[in-house]
Amino acid sequence: MSELHGLVVRIDAKRCHVEVEGQVHLLTPRGRLFEDKGRVKNPIAVGDYVVVDLDSEEGGAIEAVLPRKSKLARASAGEGTMEQVLVANVDQVLIVSAIVDPLFRPRIVDRILAGAERGGMQARIVLNKLDLEGQRKAKKAEVLAAGGPELVHSSETWRRFYEGLGYPVHLCSAAQGRGIDELRAVLEDKITVFSGLSGVGKSSLLNAIEPGLSLRVGKISGRHREGKHTTTHSSLLRLENGGHVVDTPGIRNFGLFGLERAELATLFREMRPFLGECSYRDCSHTHEPDCAVLAALKRGEIEAFRYESYCDLLSKLG
Ligand SMILES: Nc1nc2c(ncn2[C@@H]2O[C@H](COP(=O)(O)OP(=O)(O)OP(=O)(O)O)[C@@H](O)[C@H]2O)c(=O)[nH]1
Ligand SMILES: [Zn+2]
Structure with a gap:
């Protein structure tokens, strides 16, 4: 028999609401899914595609979580660098x-x-x-x-x-x-x-x-x-x-959790062609001489307002 898959649409204290072929079932995750969870606070998140067993003795179980193609995460409250996945597989x-x-x-x-x-x-x-x-x-x-x-x-x-x-x-x-x-x-x-x-x-x-x-x-x-x-x-x-x-209430600043300063410019599409062309390898593209991004800005190949957004975000990364 082929595996039955479902989509987690909501999570309660103990059980998950899983949509399987258009119908929502209340299913219990197998305990082993919570072992070895690493730095992730919640091994199952809303948006996860899961392997389900609707006929298990507990009245339905989640057997496995399929690999995530994307995740929207934030630092988990009060737990240092633990990551809390808010939603998985957002397209x-x-x-x-x-x-x-x-x-x-x-x-x-x-x-x-x-x-x-x-x-x-x-x-x-x-x-x-x-x-x-x-x-x-x-x-x-x-x-x-x-x-x-x-x-x-x-x-x-x-x-x-x-x-x-x-x-x-x-x-x-x-x-x-x-x-x-x-x-x-x-x-x-x-x-x-x-x-x-x-x-x-x-x-x-x-x-x-x-x-x-x-x-x-x-x-x-x-x-x-x-x-x-x-x-x-x-x-x-x-x-x-x-x-x-x-x-999801209160999604703030999503996606920039734990971001390295050097990574920020790669998230601005129009800056990508110039990264690696600057004189300084760790160029922040703000004041350095021979900065390819600043040169592109001057030539009008990068919009000033986008560059300002970059500087604004950079200043907030600390
Ligand atoms: N003129 C006009 N007003 C709109 C339009 N869309 C929404 N509004 C009004 O803008 C106000 C805010 O709309 P909401 O749909 O509550 O906005 P929201 O983004 O969901 O706001 P939050 O729930 O606070 O995040 C309401 O008074 C709406 O009636 C539109 O296309 N034209
Ligand atoms: Zn630069």
């Missing part, structure tokens, strides 16, 4: 932003993009609230008058920037139903994380995609708050088209 990250209300923040977007690059997940940018685009000019005047450093570009300009880097950009309005069919198609048969600032419309988009589906929170705080660990209970919400959406 893609949807970075939801608005143009105004709230203003598009490239640093937030670039931080999540870097996390997605590191985790080997496809990233897509969703520009929501396009119906408010008409307010952009007024917003821009306001920002300029206040001497703010923010860039207030049109959705088209942001789309060009990011598509130029190879990230798909979806233009939407949850309020008007614009771009929703396209987004629904993108979620089909994939495990997707919705991320982005509070108030950008993540829940509204999901509701437009599938009415009744409610996301708790997938907030990334606007301010950088290191070391804050809220309790996290992930779960996967199943869509009618077979896609799954990760519902």
